[in-house]
Amino acid sequence: MLQVNIKTNKLIFSFEKEIEIFHVNHEENDDQFLKSLDFMDADESERIKSLVCYKDKRSFAITRYALKKILADKSSLNLESISIQSLKGQKPSACNDYGAHFNVSHSDTDSVICVSQNYDVGIDLEPVSSSVFCSELSDCVLTAREKEIFHSLLPEEKKQFFLKCWTAKEAYCKLLGCGITENFKNLEITLGQESMIKKVDQSEIHFFWSGTVKNHCICVAFRHRLGK
Numbered sequence: 391m392l393q394v395n396i397k398t399n400k401l402i403f404s405f406e407k408e409i410e411i412f413h414v415n416h417e418e419n420d421d422q423f424l425k426s427l428d429f430m431d432a433d434e435s436e437r438i439k440s441l442v443c444y445k446d447k448r449s450f451a452i453t454r455y456a457l458k459k460i461l462a463d464k465s466s467l468n469l470e471s472i473s474i475q476s477l478k479g480q481k482p483s484a485c486n487d488y489g490a491h492f493n494v495s496h497s498d499t500d501s502v503i504c505v506s507q508n509y510d511v512g513i514d515l516e517p518v519s520s521s522v523f524c525s526e527l528s529d530c531v532l533t534a535r536e537k538e539i540f541h542s543l544l545p546e547e548k549k550q551f552f553l554k555c556w557t558a559k560e561a562y563c564k565l566l567g568c569g570i571t572e573n574f575k576n577l578e579i580t581l582g583q584e585s586m587i588k589k590v591d592q593s594e595i596h597f598f599w600s601g602t603v604k605n606h607c608i609c610v611a612f613r614h615r616l617g618k
């Protein structure tokens with residue numbers, strides 16, 4: 391049987407040992423790309439066909455394979471029986487209960503997969519060199535209070551602050567499943583705190599930032615499924 395061996399690094403973060411983040415570097419797994427294609431279902435193969443750039447095809451296939459492998463390991467099922475539903479504009483979910491909820495984010499070079507049994511999760515990975523950082527965009531993304539803080543910072547601090555706000559807002563929208571159509575100005579990030587908590591409909595959404603993927607900023611938003 392065909393062996394695919396995607397190298398995933400398990401990152402340190404685990405909240406009450408319940409949230410795990412796996413990191414996949416695309417270049418490191420380049421030789422596994424073609425083999426991983428054999429594990430894609432019809433929809434996934436169509437998706438890969440529709441992508442124009444090789445690096446996007448590779449990123450999707452090896453990350454999707456790694457996700458299926460993680461879910462297979464957690465549920466003790468065969469990887470072939472793991473199926474992911476990805477409907478346009480909706481948060482991808484598992485077709486059956488594999489005992490874990492997940493969310494994925496890609497950059498040009500790396501991907502992260504966040505998995506949890508008891509938490510709904512949203513994750514965003516953004517390169518530090520990202521072009522999302524610019525004054526024009528900061529006007530649409532930051533709240534009035536965030537803007538005030540932003541303009542008082544030194545240039546290098548500005549970038550870090552913006553990336554923290556941006557990734558948190560993306561992760562928040564991805565947790566909710568609404569994508570970045572949700573108004574970013576509805577979420578205010580508190581500067582100087584390593585974690586923040588937002589109350590939404592009685593349940594708390596927590597945020598965690600990490601710099602464990604080289605030259606990237608990661609933010610995870612997570613909420614207990616029982617609203618604890």
Ligand SMILES: CC(C)(COP(=O)(O)OP(=O)(O)OC[C@H]1O[C@@H](n2cnc3c(N)ncnc32)[C@H](O)[C@@H]1OP(=O)(O)O)[C@@H](O)C(=O)NCCC(=O)NCCS
Pocket residue numbers: 450453454476479480481482493494495496497513514515560563564565566567568569570571
């Ligand atoms: C879906 C969306 C959140 C992805 O964000 P991104 O920064 O482009 O890409 P990321 O790499 O962080 O995330 C991609 C992953 O998010 C997941 N995803 C897709 N739709 C999602 C949704 N509605 N909610 C949560 N996660 C979603 C998928 O797993 C996807 O990876 P996969 O296709 O390999 O499975 C974003 O494209 C979006 O909001 N789109 C709808 C609105 C829009 O297009 N606005 C454009 C104007 S700014």
